[in-house]
Amino acid sequence: MITFPVSVAANWQLGTSINSLSGIEQDWLLEPNSLTAKLKQHCTEFTVQVLNEQTFSLTHKQQQLLACSQSLAINREVLLLCDAKPMVYAQSWLPVSDAMQRQQLLALGDRPLGDVIFQHPDLKRTEIEVAQFDCLHPVQQLVSQYSEVTKPLWGRRSVFSLAQSRFLVAEIFLPEAYLYL
């Protein structure tokens, strides 16, 4: 039984500080633009499967990461699928505020977050952090529901800024993701 939000606690490090990344790992993990758009280039049919989308209280650590005083945020957990194959598990923390509401970020449904935020030229993101999730990490319980393969997985996260709002997005590349090819 999966408990949401799934833990993505890890040893997060700046991606540019990890010298052992292969070319393809750098290409996917450090992609500065939309991951949705990048995945769409690699498949015929791209879909979003919403696993969980509910309001939670932000932890102090999350409030620090987001530099925000909001106490509530929408926790959005989705799978990004290419041609019906799960490629990415994404977890976003979207502070509940009028500004976020105006940006239509609090009720996305199966519309990819990236399709909304990357339309804005003033979108900014912090330097991407990267982490590995070993075979014993709790996230593997979720992964095992969508893949027969268990392996160490790569993840990335960053904080986006848009119209005075900041939100945290973490993505974990599932076993069939292109970056493992």
Ligand SMILES: C=C(O[C@@H]1C=C(C(=O)O)C=C[C@H]1O)C(=O)O
């Ligand atoms: C931030 C992006 O949006 C993607 C889609 C998400 C969603 O729909 O919840 C979450 C994270 C990303 O994988 C992106 O495309 O880079």
